[in-house]
Structure formats: structure tokens, C-alpha cells
Amino acid sequence: MSVDVMSGLRDLKDCMYNQELPGLDPEAIKEQQAELAGFKKELEKARELVGECRQIGHDLSNVCGQSGAIEIQKQMEDLSHMTDEVNDKIRDRGDELRGAFQHADHFKKLVDIFQQHSNSQLIQSINSWLPQAEHQLALMKQPSPDPNTLQRQIEELKMSIE
DSSP states (O other), X not given: OHHHHHHHHHHHHHHHHTOOOOOSSHHHHHHHHHHHHHHHHHHHHHHHHHHHHHHHHHHHHHHSOHHHHHHHHHHHXXXXXXXXXXXXXXXXXXXXXXXXXXXXXXXXXHHHHHHHSOXXXXXXXXXXXXXXXXXXXXXXXXXXXXXXXXXXXXXXXXXXXX
């Protein structure tokens, strides 16, 4: 039984490591979160089986010799470690998806705000800024190889931007 449980935990761990990166839009992330919820349910089922394995292992340890009890204890520790690894991976994935969802939702809100403003205003702003920026770039000197002069040029550039 412990071999089957260990195999199931390994499969679950492999699935967690093979997950795609979080989606870029909130809907894709919600789908990934739903998939993660399925993995959590699988882990809960595996935990129940691990509990059963522990009970069986405890019972077997009482009837077998010292060397058998040591092997059973090792198997139980391996199951516990694998369960902890899968749990940690699921927790990390949940954190990753929550962070990605917050960023994607924030970005979507910014896009919505941007789209609410008139595109013609934006184009006018860019068209007035671009020639000025081109003119400033044309007047700039080449960067100096001397560190002190280069530092002064950087400071001048900062002042011209402000």
C-alpha cells in the first residue's frame, strides 16, 4: 500500500513541477487556480492514505523484528517527507498564482483606465513630446571615456530631463 501511496505522491509532485508559468490575464490564472484546487484535493486523499499506512506500519512494527521495524520506520519517514514536499510545492504554487493574479488584475485595471482616455489625446501628447526629445538627443555629446567627465555629462542629462 505504501508503494502505491508513494507513487501517487510522486506523480502529484511531478505534475506540480510541470505546471506552466502563471497566465497573463486573470481568467487564465483563475483556471490555473482551479487546477491547483484539484491538486489540493488529491493531496488530501493522499494524506488519508498516508495516515492509514502509518497505522498499518505501526501494527506491523509491533509484530516484526527490529530490522523490519527499522525498514517500516524508514518507509513512513519517506512518505512523510514526500507529503511535505508536495504540500510545500502546492503552497508555493498558490502563492505564485495569487501574486500573478494581483498583478494581472492591476494591469487590466490600468488598461481599462488607459482605454477610457481619448486615444487622440494620447497621440497628440506623444506627437508634441517626440520632436522635443529628438532635438535634445541631437544636441547631446558623445559619452566621454573619462569617468569624471562622464559623471558630469550624466548630471547634465538628469538636469535637462527635469
